[in-house]
Amino acid sequence: MMDDYECIKLDGEGRQAGLCPVVVEAPLSIFINGRHFATAMISPNHRAEFVTGHFYSERIISGREEMQSLEIEGDVARAVISHPLRAIVPRRPIVSGCGGIASFLDQAKLPRIDSDLKIDIEQAREAMAAISLSELHMATGGVHCVGLFGDGEPIIIEDIGRHNALDKAIGSSLMRRNGFDFGRSYVACTGRVSSDMALKCSVAGIPLVLSRGATTSLAISIAQRTGLCIIGFLRGKRMTVYCHGHRLEG
DSSP: OEEEEEEEEEETTEEEEEEEEEEOOEEEEEEETTEEEEEEEEOSSSHHHHHHHHHHHTTSOSSGGGEEEEEEETTEEEEEESOGGGGOOOOEEEOSSSOTTOOOOOGGGOOOOOOOOOEEHHHHHHHHHHHTTOHHHHHHSOOEEEEEESSSSOEEEEESSHHHHHHHHHHHHHTOTTOOOGGGOEEEESSOBOHHHHHHHHHHTOOEEEESSOBOHHHHHHHHHHTOEEEEEEETTEEEEEEOGGGEEO
């Protein structure tokens, strides 16, 4: 979603007044069983998918069946879940930039990914090509794109925050009628793979993440322990495999 704003474009000595497309950022206040949980700054599309995926990747729910109801009206989302005590955390914003509201990292409680999934180099390149076709990104330059591939039709979603886009993709897959096997899927994203991205993939049981950008030391540390394969700088024929390279064939 985008709006047009008046701007002045400069090019060398020339200048031109006109309209520029700008991606929309909007707040979403989230309540769990009547209690304010957080306010997320997100792109205003796929909000139900975001809430569902965020709850799952933050271990507030362990499956869609634990989401008893979800109503979104205006900029407020009201959810009723089976185990509200999991959501008792200090209130803080879920920002559109780095970090989100990722769970406190307890190395002793990191999940283990149970999957024998492998993909080949061509699949990796095709996934990156698919998420690079975002019309919203090409128009505004202001969103990240995340794709979830491998189990059924690909899910490709944009958001101003890469971790928000990943939550939306996870939530969208959970809301599919026929279910979704995260262990047979892999993620492609336009932004870097930081610790929160690696942890969200690991919690969901997704065994491989591809990125056009870089990764971080903590993301690699998490991935080494959970079984997540991280591949970065996937551009054209080049890519860098950081850990669990057995998941990439060829």
